[in-house]
Amino acid sequence: MDIFGDLVMGLSIAITPINLLYLLIGAIVGMVVGVIPGFGPSAGLAILLPVTFGMDPTGAIMMLAAIYYGAMYGGTITSILLNTPGESATVASTFDGYPLAKKGRAGPALVMQAVASFVGGTVGVILITILAPMFSQVSRSFGPPEYFLLAMMGMLTLIVMIGNHWKLGLISALIGFALGTVGVDLETGQGRYTFGSAELIGGIYFIPIAIGLFGLGELFYAFFVGMHKSGSGGIVQYDKEAAFWPSAEDWLSTRMTMVRGSILGFVVGVIPGAGATIASLMAYSTERSMSKHPERFGTGEMAGLVAPETANNAASSGAMIPLLTLGIPGSASTAVLLAAFMLWGLRPGPLFMEQNPELAWGLIASMYLGNMILLAISVFAIPLFVQIIKVPYRLLAPIIVVICTLGTFSVHASFIETYLMFAAGIVGFFMRLYGFSPAALVLALVLGPLAEEALRQTLTISRGSAMIFLERPASLWIIGVTIVLVVVLPFMSRHGKSAGNAEKSGT
Amino acid sequence: MRIAFLLALLAGGVYYTYVAFIDLNFLTRTGRLGPGFFPRSVGVMIVLLTIWALVDALKEGREAATNAGLWRDVAMLMVLAIIYAVALRVFGGFVATVLYLAVTLSVLNRGRPLQNALLSILVPVAVYLLFDRVLNASMPPGLIDILPI
Structure with a gap:
């Protein structure tokens, strides 16, 4: 079947009333998660994953995906109105978003960010529609050596992007790998680190760790930085402004910015480990260097808001490509999405789209609809999210603890897993505090067992020779791309971050 | 506090590596990679990197006082x-x-x-x-x- 036919089939699945309802719930929840400072899509997905257990897999995956990309829409509202990014991918949106609001243009900024997010998200989904089947075709020739190398590529790129704290990032990833070895070794049947416990035979379950690290850990950290003491007093009152809608100049001056931001964001999103934060910073810096008036950036330039917004949404779409076609998550959020797929016995990879066309194309089609829903919500439900911003953190915090706890328990009705979640929360706080990377740990926990299995299969095929990695053309390509990424990405990231720092310091 | 956290990590890493070397075989009886191969490699790297990070932390000295x-x-x-x-x-x-x-x-x-x-x-x-x-x-x-x- 051709792509268009597949998409129509997907649309017929996504458009059922119940799936539309799930999509709407996912979009709203995603925006709420994005609005709450300190909580990004990984936390939102991990915390809400247990809620989807009673649902049909297609609806559940659509809802979770909507939470994932919806968080990018919500995160910007606080960036613009409060100068506080809802999550790291919307940091770049504060550079010009908040100055725009201070200039009395919060309304146009909010509408333009919604449109930019919609364009970025939709261009991202169009590119997924075209490229995902092609990626699936290419990846069909991949064997265990390529899968091992891809898993390593994802980890390495994530670690080099951490920058100065790479050592701590690597330790975090190794802890994830170590946790991934707990349980029965599938090849020999020998128990590893189970210490006679029946609960550990199946291994350390991913969800309590993810909820603990991203949910509780982030919450404790938010308390540590005093978020519960700072209110929403500085919020810009956009409803008293003269003009809510953007001017013709806003639309015309940013049309190419949207195109550039979308493509750049998508490409960066496809690269495992790079992600939406880097994409948004890079788009901002690229836009500034291409602008005829770079001096206006940081003072309330609409292109300075539109560029990171299109890029972070396109990047979150781009990150779906390696997830769907290779089964390799490139970020913590897509790792949680992979865990969601696995919960329903689905294994993303080269044959996933062919073997599960309804689900795969239903998901892709739902992303078109989801972006439309999010555009409408972002423009017309701003007052609702402003009210959410005003809910004090000291009230939200205990409620989040309750949801994390009962959500974790509901997965397997296990007290051990609930205690594990609390332990992960405390460890997650210290990791965050001292520069470790909870995202690298979670990604390694998912990728570790895949990587180990692939490596052992590879060395069995090659009778113990590592030369197999250099003998297969596909492996050589992956090694080449990994080397290029490991060398180039830190430069690109530094370039983007330096642009961000320049804005912050007002130069 | 940072040093205490790194020491706790080091202790965990050492114990993980010890178990990998004592309980888990590097190779299976048929000569294929055994259940201990990955844990041993990961464990050794955790221990070495944590010691490195610990040395860095000790060199940096006292962390800034927090509220x-x-x-x-x-x-x-x-x-x-x-x-x-x-x-x-x-x-x-x-x-x-x-x-x-x-x-x-x-x-x-x-x-x-x-x-x-x-x-x-x-x-x-x-x-x-x-x-x-x-x-x-x-x-x-x-x-x-x-x-x-």
């Missing part, structure tokens, strides 16, 4: 969360959640007893309806059943 008040808030939130975990086992999901919210909100949100009382009742009711009734997922059962839910 003691913020540490107190985080510690309090952690302790309350741990008490909640224990209370879940004893009193079950619903009652433990009511108690946890009542205590935590009375500490964090002082001077608003009515708001705190309402939240302490309404949130557990909403969560119970969502998990137990809508999603058919069980709430933690308690050793002491105060309420029949």
